Amino acid sequence: MKVYADYAATTPVKPIVTERITEILTNHYGNPSSIHSIGRDGRKYLDQSRREIATILGANVNEVIFTSGATEANNTAIKSVARMNKSKGKHIITSRIEHHSVLNVFEELEHEGFNVTYLNVNHEGIIDLEELKHALTNETTLVSIMLVNNEVGTVQPLFEIAELLEDKDVMFHVDAVQAIGHMKIEFKELPVDMLSITAHKFGGPKGIGALLVKQGTQFMPYIHGGEQELKRRAGTENVPYICGMATALKDTYEHMDQNNIHLMKLKEQFLVGLEENAIPFELNGSMVNTTGHITNLYFPFIEVETMLTLLDMSDIYVSSGSACTAGSTLPSHVLEAMFGKDNRIKQSIRFSFNAVTTEEEVQYMIATITKIYQQFKEEENE
Structure with a gap:
């Protein structure tokens, strides 16, 4: 066995997802930024998938930014907030058990002169809320904590973390990669500003993900070169894989x-x-x-x-x-x-x-x- x-x-990619990707690749290959009918056809499927993903995750349509995966989403969120707000302060907070696509970004920002606090965890892998409370200063601009740890499965007290931040001008980013399909995500109801997901953790293809950004949140693009994703992420959208991610997410939530x-x-x-x-x-x-x-x-x-x-x-x-x-x-x-x-x-x-x-x-x-x-x-x- x-x-x-x-x-x-x-x-593994779900069979219904493979079928969907193949169908889009074969019959709807237009660049969604092109204005001719074939391009508009591609745009239709891009927009449809964005609506489906936004609805399932309880987000507004314009809050969904497609990325190449969670690594890009995490990099984008953290660097955007830190660099945009460095005139306010250069103190940012994360935990010692984050994925390396978060930790390595914080280390890079340290080299740029940012002051980073790495929160400790207990034997169950849960952050110390008192330590977070005492770490917050007037110069803190960002807290980035994963929802479900990828190595031990521990769920962090997201609402308790947010409660400590609610009266402060601090952005809250959450890596929710391991939560999708195991916890219900209602982005409108979650007290977070940015949230990262990736398709290949729930039966979708590798190389596609999304960053959800609350409406009204200031945002600095990470990749430049075009006006895709409402000027927030340059590059021709991967329509077949985006459709595949929407199909995988829908099937995952239904079951x-x-x-x-x-x-x-x-x-x-x-x-x-x-x-x-x-x-x-x-x-x-x-x-x-x-x-x-x-x-x-x-x-x-x-x-x-x-x-x-x-x-x-x-x-x-x-x-x-x-x-x-x-x-x-x-x-x-x-x-x-x-x-x-x-x-x-x-x-x-x-x-x-x-x-x-x-x-x-x-x-x-x-x-x-x-x-x-x-x-x-x-x-x-x-």
């Missing part, structure tokens, strides 16, 4: 409730199965403030590289953390922020499930991990 359990890294129930059942089955087989492990993250699709576990009896290799040899495909740091010999910065320089950070694996993950696949993973553990016990006793 082959088991893919790395859906937090990426998801979100039942999928979340399914994922929580799988998570429970996985953890209970490991316990019943007397596998020594500990959960990295929270059992309460979490989503169902990510489970990060510490196995004290084995190094992460060895476990990944043995699982791969059994056709189980998982990871030790973010795919964006694949090939790095450095330990997870998320786990290090949570636990310090403990052996735990070198012995932890991320399992991430999807609506198509089956109970049989989870049972196979339990059986395989049990077999690996028994082999290590036998070697220890020799």
Whole structure:
């Protein structure tokens, strides 16, 4: 049996999405900026997809800016706010467990003279609200915090964060990449100014995403060269993939409730199965403030590289953390922020499930991990 359990890294493109992309590629190839009928045809599908995405996410149509993915969306939001408001102040805030498409931007801004506060987190991966409260100053212009952590699945207290900012002139950006499909997003109701998403985390194609920007929010374009996206993001829009993203998002939201129930059942089955087989492990993250699709576990009896290799040899495909740091010999910065320089950070694996993950696949993973553990016990006793 082959088991893919790395859906937090990426998801396979849904068949209905492939069909939609192919249909647009084949029959509606016009540049949406062209004024002739073929171009207007392309514009029709671009506008239709923008409306669909805005409606599903509870946003106004003109609040959706299409990007090449979340990395561009995060870069755009953070650099736009920081650089536009540096005359007011050069203090910006994020957490130590953000995705590198956020952390590396903050590091770049530090080199430009910005003062950055990196918030600490507790053992569950939740930021310290008191630390955030005391970090805010009259020169703070931006707070950027992810909604759902990509390595441990912890959900941050978004509304509590926003409450600390409501009487201050501070912009709030949220990386919501891992939340889409697992939490209902109503952009109008969320107390945030900018929100990043990417299609390939919910059954859409890679290379397309969006930045949602609240109406009235000051915004500085990151990419220049044309007047696309209401002059906010230059470059010919990728209409086939935008249509694919809209199709994937619609399908994801239509089945979100039942999928979340399914994922929580799988998570429970996985953890209970490991316990019943007397596998020594500990959960990295929270059992309460979490989503169902990510489970990060510490196995004290084995190094992460060895476990990944043995699982791969059994056709189980998982990871030790973010795919964006694949090939790095450095330990997870998320786990290090949570636990310090403990052996735990070198012995932890991320399992991430999807609506198509089956109970049989989870049972196979339990059986395989049990077999690996028994082999290590036998070697220890020799």
